[in-house]
Amino acid sequence: MEIQLSKKKKENAMKTGKTTPESKPWIPIRSGLKVITLVSILLGIWTAWHAGNMPIHERILWGVAFGGSIWVVFLLALSINRFFRQRKQG
Numbered sequence: 001m002e003i004q005l006s007k008k009k010k011e012n013a014m015k016t017g018k019t020t021p022e023s024k025p026w027i028p029i030r031s032g033l034k035v036i037t038l039v040s041i042l043l044g045i046w047t048a049w050h051a052g053n054m055p056i057h058e059r060i061l062w063g064v065a066f067g068g069s070i071w072v073v074f075l076l077a078l079s080i081n082r083f084f085r086q087r088k089q090g
Helices: 002-016 029-049 056-089
Strands: none
Touching: 029 056
16 A cells, blocks of 8 residues: 555655645754854864864864864765765756
């Protein structure tokens, strides 16, 4: 019976022209940037604090590296997402 329900839903989607659900972000970009900024700063501070018996300039460098790595991952994921969305629409 489940197979019939999914077939009906698929047929209805084909009739209306909507084969995929609309992709809407679950969080506004402004709020997301605030969260990422806060997390990266806190991670940088935490890393510098717990870096061990290193000189202070090395500890700060490691904190900046770990805090900045969050931005690298975010920007990479954002660029990949935008690249595939442009390809899909165009």
